[in-house]
Amino acid sequence: MKVKIDIIIYIFCLGISSTFAQWELRYPPQPTVGINDIYFLNQSNGFAVNSSGSILKTVDGGNHWSIVKHLQRDNLTEIKFVDNQNGFILSPHSFIGDSKDFVFTTDGGNEWQTSYIGLSDALTFLPLSNSEIIKSGDQGTIAKLDNFYGLWSEKYRMSVFIDWDIYAPFGDIKQFEKLNSGRILALGSSWRAFQYNVISDSVAFLLFSDDDGSSWDTLWCDLPKLLTTFSFANNKIGWIGGKGNEIYKTTDGGISWHLNYSELLDDQSTSISKISVLDSLKMLAVTTKGKIISTSNGGSSWELSADAADAYYESFYNIYFVNDQKGFVFGPDLWTTTTGGSSWSKVDTSIKPTFSKIQFINTKLGFGIGGGQLYGGSSFYKTSNGGFNWERLYDGNPDGSFQGFFMSDSLKGWLTKYDSLLKTTDGGSHWSSVYVDTLLEFMRGVEFFNDQLGVLFEARQRFNDYTLNYLTTDGGNTWQKYRMSDQKFL
Numbered sequence: 001m002k003v004k005i006d007i008i009i010y011i012f013c014l015g016i017s018s019t020f021a022q023w024e025l026r027y028p029p030q031p032t033v034g035i036n037d038i039y040f041l042n043q044s045n046g047f048a049v050n051s052s053g054s055i056l057k058t059v060d061g062g063n064h065w066s067i068v069k070h071l072q073r074d075n076l077t078e079i080k081f082v083d084n085q086n087g088f089i090l091s092p093h094s095f096i097g098d099s100k101d102f103v104f105t106t107d108g109g110n111e112w113q114t115s116y117i118g119l120s121d122a123l124t125f126l127p128l129s130n131s132e133i134i135k136s137g138d139q140g141t142i143a144k145l146d147n148f149y150g151l152w153s154e155k156y157r158m159s160v161f162i163d164w165d166i167y168a169p170f171g172d173i174k175q176f177e178k179l180n181s182g183r184i185l186a187l188g189s190s191w192r193a194f195q196y197n198v199i200s201d202s203v204a205f206l207l208f209s210d211d212d213g214s215s216w217d218t219l220w221c222d223l224p225k226l227l228t229t230f231s232f233a234n235n236k237i238g239w240i241g242g243k244g245n246e247i248y249k250t251t252d253g254g255i256s257w258h259l260n261y262s263e264l265l266d267d268q269s270t271s272i273s274k275i276s277v278l279d280s281l282k283m284l285a286v287t288t289k290g291k292i293i294s295t296s297n298g299g300s301s302w303e304l305s306a307d308a309a310d311a312y313y314e315s316f317y318n319i320y321f322v323n324d325q326k327g328f329v330f331g332p333d334l335w336t337t338t339t340g341g342s343s344w345s346k347v348d349t350s351i352k353p354t355f356s357k358i359q360f361i362n363t364k365l366g367f368g369i370g371g372g373q374l375y376g377g378s379s380f381y382k383t384s385n386g387g388f389n390w391e392r393l394y395d396g397n398p399d400g401s402f403q404g405f406f407m408s409d410s411l412k413g414w415l416t417k418y419d420s421l422l423k424t425t426d427g428g429s430h431w432s433s434v435y436v437d438t439l440l441e442f443m444r445g446v447e448f449f450n451d452q453l454g455v456l457f458e459a460r461q462r463f464n465d466y467t468l469n470y471l472t473t474d475g476g477n478t479w480q481k482y483r484m485s486d487q488k489f490l
Contacts, residue, residue: 026387030065030348031056032334038062038320039079039087046322047109048330049076049089055103055112062328062336062347069112074100080127084108088127093120117150126176126184126213134176134184134213140169142186144213156207156216158188161198168192170199173207174228181235184209185254186216191226200224204242206254219254229285231277239283239299241272247285249299260299273317273331278324284341286329288314294341305344351390355381356402357445361410367428369402369415378402380415380428393428404445406454414454414476416443421456423476436470436479437461443470451475 025031031054040046040062048056053071058064074091081087089103089112101119105112119125122135132146140158145151160167170190178184186207194203205221227242238254241247247261270289277283284294292305321327329335334347358368368381368390378401380394396402396417407413407428415422415431419441422431436456444458456470456479470479 025067027383027390028348028350029388030334031067032065032330032346032348033332035318035330035334036076036316037078037318038328038330039081040320040322041081041084041108043322043326045109047079047087049079051075051077053091055079055089055109057109061322061326065347068109069103071100071103071114076103078124080125082127082129086130088125088133090119090122090125092122117145118152123172124175126178128178128212132212136173136176136186138172140172140188142173142207142213142216155209155213156186158190159193161193161196163192163196171203175230177230177232179232179235179253182210182212183235183253184213185219185230185232187227187230187240189226189228194224194226203227204240206230208254220257222257223248226271228271229273229275231275231283233277233280233283237280237298239275239277239285241275241285243271244268245270245272245287245291245293247272247275247293247299261293261295261302270314274319276319276321276327278321278340282324282340284319284321284327286317286319288317290315290317290329290331292319292329292341292344296340303342305341351392357404358387359405359407360387361407365410367405367407367413369405371401380405380431382428394431403443406446406448408448408451414446414448416446416456418442421446421476434476437481439463448476 034051035048036051038046038048044059044061046058046062053074053076054067055069056065057068076089076091078090085106085108087105087109091101091103093101100114102115102117103112119135121138123138125133125135127133134142134144136142141154142156143152143154158170160169170193173186173188175187176184188205188207190199190203193199201224202221203224204227206219207216208219209216225242227240230238230240232238236251236253238250239247244266245263248257249260250257270287272285273288275283275285281298282296284292286292293302295302315332317329317331319329325338325340327337327341335344336347337344355368355370358366360366364384364386366383366387370379378396379392381390382393383390403416405413405415411425411427413424413428421434421436423434424431439461441462442460443456446456448454452473452475454472454476459468459470467484468481470481472479
């Protein structure tokens with residue numbers, strides 16, 4: 001049985017009848033990749049949502065996570081609770097025919113139900129109660145739902161400009177936050193108008209609402225900067241961050257801001273991704289490259305953490321604290337701290353290859369190809385316990401990625417790189433090159449139908465623009481090429 005998969009491996013188990021068929025998570029032991037948001041009800045019980053459609057739950061403070069519901073192909077972006085029983089998850093439409101944009105619980109997360117309430121265009125949302133929600137739309141709008149009929153009422157709309165022959169909004173609303181006073185703040189960014197040179201100042205702005213989102217007014221707009229996230233410690237003190245890893249602070253509720261942190265080298269390829277404020281003195285921020293910036297004295301001095309992810313390329317990172325000591329950084333992986341952010345460690349340290357193909361010889365023995373932390377698909381893996389644990393047998397870096405493989409049995413197998421064919425006779429520990437064609441430039445994959453008959457499919461040669469298949473009838477010793485339209489091959 002051959003299964004294609006990305007990151008998470010499920011085994012399909014048949015029960016008494018096919019009606020009760022279900023999936024069992026086998027690898028990794030905890031799905032820590034692609035987490036978009038985390039929310040804790042107390043010190044022990046918390047939830048996480050990821051881009052694969054899984055709702056995860058922990059009952060031990062985040063040391064271990066289990067899937068409580070999985071919505072295949074749904075990208076779950078945010079999770080919020082209005083009390084200990086009622087929680088809401090945002091799931092913007094991620095594919096054609098997706099009819100679920102809202103997931104909710106009324107029993108503290110034991111059971112989750114799906115619905116459609118018009119959140120498919122939402123960039124972010126904020127539930128105010130069991131019956132009131134505000135959202136940021138993809139056309140630069142803020143809308144509110146407060147009725148049984150599912151009718152949204154628009155409360156704010158950004159200015160528009162003409163982009164060629166269509167009207168385009170200046171930007172969008174990035175984030176909502178409700179202060180202790182009841183005031184709701186909304187961070188807006190006119191990034192599109194700035195990008196098209198329509199404006200050169202007041203790119204970022206804050207809106208406020210004192211009537212639960214029914215009306216909005218401008219609180220502040222004074223910087224030619226792209227700002228992406230903010231958080232407040234109380235009604236007066238808060239921080240906001242964005243492009244170039246700059247962080248600004250306010251002490252008057254957001255009316256005015258001053259630069260509180262900047263870096264000596266102005267790196268415009270990175271931004272502040274998320275901010276977590278613990279109190280009026282302590283805050284932490286994570287950048288789009290996984291760097292953690294923190295202060296414990298209100299911004300008088302700053303520290304950089306070297307223990308969490310510090311990536312070369314930009315990605316989505318988020319940060320969340322349960323209390324002043326326990327926190328998480330998540331995105332490409334899941335890190336945790338129990339020291340208030342002074343040190344970080346991975347929740348799950350197992351290897352996490354991005355599998356492009358797996359093949360099981362029996363219920364226990366399986367093989368796979370995929371990438372590790374640095375490369376995109378140049379390693380060969382083996383499992384001996386049905387997919388619960390994997391070991392890397394062969395690393396083909398840095399020559400290029402593997403396109404496909406086929407194991408004839410537990411020892412003999414074939415592996416296609418971009419322009420070469422490899423063979424193993426010891427279960428994948430060692431590989432040797434097999435000659436196919438001098439002009440061979442690319443192969444999609446390899447398949448054998450018995451010990452003698454095999455095919456290299458979707459191959460290309462240099463200097464030719466047509467697609468070939470290579471056929472062997474002597475167990476891979478020699479290969480004969482056929483054009484895809486050749487009836488003799490069929």
